[in-house]
Amino acid sequence: MTITLDACAAVLFGLGTYLVLQRKLSRIIIGLGLFTHGANVLLIASGRRGVPPIIGSDTGPMSDPLPQALVLTAIVISFAVTMFLLALAYRSWQLTDDDEVADDVADRMLSRDTSPGEDVADQAESMPEPVEVEVEEL
Amino acid sequence: MTRLVPLPLVLPLVGAAVAILTGRSRTIQRVVSLTVLSLTLVCSVILLVEVDRSGTLVAHGGGWAAPMGIVLVADRFAAVMLVVATAVLLAVAVFAIGEPSTERNHVAFQSVYLILAAGVSGAFLTGDLFNLFVSFELMLTASYVLITLGGRRAQVRSGMTYIVISLVASSLFVTALALLYAATGTLNMADLSTKIATVSPGLRQAFALLLLGVFGIKAAIFPLFFWLPDSYPLAPSPITAIFAGLLTKVGLYAIVRTQLLLFAPDLPTGVLLWVAGLTMVVGVLGAIAQDDLKRILSFTIVSQIGFMIMGLSFGTVAGIAALVYSMVHHVVVTTALFCAGGLVEFAGGSSQLKRIGAMLRSAPLVALLFLLPALSIAGIPPFSGFISKLSLVIAGFGANRAIIVSVALGVSLLTLYAMMRIWVGAFWSPHEESVPTVNPNQVGRFGAPALMIAPTAALVAATLVIAAAAGPIFSFSERTAADLAHPRTYVSAVIDR
Numbered sequence: 001m002t003i004t005l006d007a008c009a010a011v012l013f014g015l016g017t018y019l020v021l022q023r024k025l026s027r028i029i030i031g032l033g034l035f036t037h038g039a040n041v042l043l044i045a046s047g048r049r050g051v052p053p054i055i056g057s058d059t060g061p062m063s064d065p066l067p068q069a070l071v072l073t074a075i076v077i078s079f080a081v082t083m084f085l086l087a088l089a090y091r092s093w094q095l096t097d098d099d100e101v102a103d104d105v106a107d108r109m110l111s112r113d114t115s116p117g118e119d120v121a122d123q124a125e126s127m128p129e130p131v132e133v134e135v136e137e138l
Numbered sequence: 139m140t141r142l143v144p145l146p147l148v149l150p151l152v153g154a155a156v157a158i159l160t161g162r163s164r165t166i167q168r169v170v171s172l173t174v175l176s177l178t179l180v181c182s183v184i185l186l187v188e189v190d191r192s193g194t195l196v197a198h199g200g201g202w203a204a205p206m207g208i209v210l211v212a213d214r215f216a217a218v219m220l221v222v223a224t225a226v227l228l229a230v231a232v233f234a235i236g237e238p239s240t241e242r243n244h245v246a247f248q249s250v251y252l253i254l255a256a257g258v259s260g261a262f263l264t265g266d267l268f269n270l271f272v273s274f275e276l277m278l279t280a281s282y283v284l285i286t287l288g289g290r291r292a293q294v295r296s297g298m299t300y301i302v303i304s305l306v307a308s309s310l311f312v313t314a315l316a317l318l319y320a321a322t323g324t325l326n327m328a329d330l331s332t333k334i335a336t337v338s339p340g341l342r343q344a345f346a347l348l349l350l351g352v353f354g355i356k357a358a359i360f361p362l363f364f365w366l367p368d369s370y371p372l373a374p375s376p377i378t379a380i381f382a383g384l385l386t387k388v389g390l391y392a393i394v395r396t397q398l399l400l401f402a403p404d405l406p407t408g409v410l411l412w413v414a415g416l417t418m419v420v421g422v423l424g425a426i427a428q429d430d431l432k433r434i435l436s437f438t439i440v441s442q443i444g445f446m447i448m449g450l451s452f453g454t455v456a457g458i459a460a461l462v463y464s465m466v467h468h469v470v471v472t473t474a475l476f477c478a479g480g481l482v483e484f485a486g487g488s489s490q491l492k493r494i495g496a497m498l499r500s501a502p503l504v505a506l507l508f509l510l511p512a513l514s515i516a517g518i519p520p521f522s523g524f525i526s527k528l529s530l531v532i533a534g535f536g537a538n539r540a541i542i543v544s545v546a547l548g549v550s551l552l553t554l555y556a557m558m559r560i561w562v563g564a565f566w567s568p569h570e571e572s573v574p575t576v577n578p579n580q581v582g583r584f585g586a587p588a589l590m591i592a593p594t595a596a597l598v599a600a601t602l603v604i605a606a607a608a609g610p611i612f613s614f615s616e617r618t619a620a621d622l623a624h625p626r627t628y629v630s631a632v633i634d635r
Contacts (some may be wrong), residue, residue: 016470020306025298032305039312046320067319070268074312077275081305084282088298101298 005045012038024087024099029082036078043071139188143197143210145181146220146259149174150252157249168235171248175228175255182224186217190614194621194631204633205329209265210633212351214618215462216262219391222466223262225554225600226383226473227255229593233477234376236589237484244287254280254380261388265632266326267318270392271311274356278304281385285373292372293510300369314348321345328632331399331625339404346401347409351398356389359447360416363440367424371432374481378432382439383473387465394461397450398622410451415542417444417550422472425556431479431489431564434556438515439472441549448546449530452537458619460529463612467522467604471511474597478508481594482564485585491563498565501585505565510598512561514605516554522605529612 012034019031047067051060093099151176160166189212199208212220231251236387247257262377282304286297300584319325321341322333352364358366360383370378384514397405422439428434446468481487485501486494514521527550534543545583584591604611621627 018340020302026584028302032302032309035306036312039309042313042553043316043319046316069314070315070319070325073268073272077272077279078305078309080280081275081279081301082306084279085298085301085305088286088294088301091286091289092298095289095294101295 001095002045002049005041009038009041009045012041022099025092025101029067029085029089032085033078033082036074036082040071040074040078043067043074139185139192140183140195140197142188143195143212145265146178146185146224147210147256147263149178149181150256154252154256157245157252161245162616164579167248167328171231171252172228172235175224175231177475178255178259179221179228180229182217182220182447185212186214186221189214189217190617194628196632198510201578204265205324205326208269208374209328209632210263211328211628212263213628213631214614214621215391215395218466218614218618219264219387219469221261222469223258223384223387224255224484225261226597227251227258229597230238230376230380230383230473230477232593233379233480234374235476236587236591236593237374237376237480238587239374246283250280250283250287251380254284258384258388262391264286265328266309267315267330268325271308274311274388274392277307277385277388278308278356281381282584284377285369285381287377288374290372290603295373296369299365300380303355303365307352308441310348310355311352314345314352317348318345324630325635327395327399328629331629334400342401342404343406346397346404346406349396349400350393350406350409350413353389353392354413355384355508356444357393358389358417358440359385360413360444363417363443365419366440367428367433367436370436371430375476375483378436379473379476379480382436382476383469386443387469390443390465393621394450394458395449398458399625399628402623402625405451405453407451407453410447411539411542412431414444414448414451415545417441417447418546419444422549422552422556426559429491429493431482431560434475434560435475435479438475438553440554441553442468442472442515444549445527445530445546448542449533451542452533452539454533454537455616455619456533456536457530458622459612459616460533462618462622463529463608464526467514467526467601467616468603470597471514474511474594474601475508475515477590477594477597478504478511481586481590482508483562484590486564491560494564495567496565499584503584503591504586507591507594507598508565509561511601512557513525513554514601515559517550518554520605522601522608525605525608 016031016035016038019027020035022028022031044067048061048112050063053062053065153170157167157170160170176345182615185195194211197210198204234247257273257280260273260276261270264273282297282301285300286293315325318330321337324330324333344398355362370381373381387473418441421437421444425434425437425441428437446461446464449457449464481504482494482497483489485504486497488494514523517523517527527546530546532545
């Protein structure tokens with residue numbers, strides 16, 4: 001049983017890592033979801049197996065409820081953060097019409113020339129500033 | 139007195155709820171935020187005095203005894219970090235209120251800021267690893283919102299990197315927790331500290347390195363720092379200030395706490411030394427290569443983290459004492475420096491060094507407020523940075539680590555060079571004619587609103603106090619280091635009740 005869970009966690013970690021390394025935001029988010037679930041499955045696997053830990057059911061060894069409580073917390077947290085990421089990805093799509101993760105302007109300037117001339121600096125400044133959309137109130 | 143221990147965690151959370159409920163009135167929100175942070179500061183100071191006088195305070199959640207129940211532990215290290223963190227949070231809250239930009243007018247700003255404060259307090263006070271994870275998440279989720287507040291394009295891009303990196307780190311943290319729990323059957327740090335001895339040495343080393351990696355991402359140590367100079371500079375100035383001053387130090391606190399409490403006998407000294415050296419060197423070289431004020435400062439904090447890891451890597455009480463003093467100094471001085479950087483950006487109209495200049499004449503007070511923490515972080519006497527570096531160097535020679543000490547001294551010199559580049563670029567050099575001028579926001583006599591100047595001045599004054607009161611603070615650091623080096627006191631305070 002633990003082997004199944006561990007193998008499952010391994011597969012989730014592997015797929016998650018592969019997807020996080022992609023350049024499309026949607027894939028990164030799905031990858032992160034898989035990655036966090038890998039961690040959660042591993043957390044479940046860290047507990048002991050057995051009958052439900054309820055008073056009265058004293059046949060055989062009881063299962064360890066602590067990892068299950070922990071994993072619930074971890075799931076809720078990763079759920080919330082994933083939702084925030086999705087909202088941010090939508091915002092990014094609104095602003096750029098693209099799903100791709102953009103390069104850092106300053107990094108590009110540095111790699112082009114160690115001391116960027118005024119024209120490059122101006123380009124960076126005159127990058128199409130997005131239309132200021134009022135952020136919806138929480 | 140034990141009742142005071144949960145308050146630094148509870149007060150900001152209650153304040154956050156009240157602030158979001160009173161969202162219609164900015165004034166009430168600000169009053170709530172400042173009141174809560176002031177109360178938290180008072181609580182933290184009382185805790186610090188009490189803990190220093192009569193030993194570690196432990197609060198048991200729901201009255202359950204230690205390994206089973208949830209504990210909050212205020213020992214000297216936690217209490218001093220709590221005081222410094224809350225003071226800095228309060229100063230930056232005032233700075234954010236003073237800064238006239240759209241971000242601070244956001245309805246969620248104050249409540250998210252208070253949640254960040256609760257997360258920071260929780261990370262310092264918690265006595266078990268899982269609640270450390272929860273506190274980290276509280277703090278990080280708040281930071282995700284703050285770093286993207288305003289939703290500009292560059293912010294969304296850099297915020298995305300920041301969130302993805304942090305989320306991967308958090309997942310690794312959960313993985314580490316799962317493995318630790320499977321190996322030992324507990325996540326209470328005091329309990330783990332004794333039970334980890336049953337684990338084989340190889341596995342122990344693996345856990346030490348895994349936790350170092352997890353917290354290393356948050357603390358921005360050498361191979362894992364790349365996200366920091368990319369994401370911090372794009373957030374609004376008060377938010378960058380609080381992130382730079384606090385968040386990396388919370389990661390560092392977690393490194394120090396876990397390494398010394400759980401893995402003290404076989405600290406991965408070799409790894410820590412290399413990490414410290416590379417963090418210092420790469421960070422400062424990055425700072426020199428940059429051309430933007432906030433980016434130079436961001437790389438500088440990476441390099442300064444290396445100094446503190448160096449203090450840990452000596453593994454001696456003197457090294458840890460120097461580390462504690464450096465952390466106190468560094469939280470305050472970094473926040474002061476970033477607030478001053480925010481003032482420069484505000485008064486000069488840009489943070490690109492090519493676009494600003496001659497501000498010594500147009501905003502002399504801003505120049506002074508920048509110069510003092512800049513000299514301090516570079517380690518020039520008589521500022522607190524000098525005492526921090528001196529104690530680290532003495533500890534290094536005491537531990538026979540001459541090579542890393544000489545690297546550190548070289549890095550200090552380069553830090554001074556990076557700071558002087560900002561000084562020359564922003565304050566001394568004339569405006570370049572060829573560069574299109576930016577319109578500076580000159581407000582009032584000082585070049586910026588009084589509510590931005592006052593907290594920055596208070597932080598700068600605090601760095602001077604840390605230098606002037608170096609004697610008492612350092613002897614306190616030595617007591618803290620003695621506690622940290624002998625985990626038995628911590629363990630007996632938590633378990634034997």
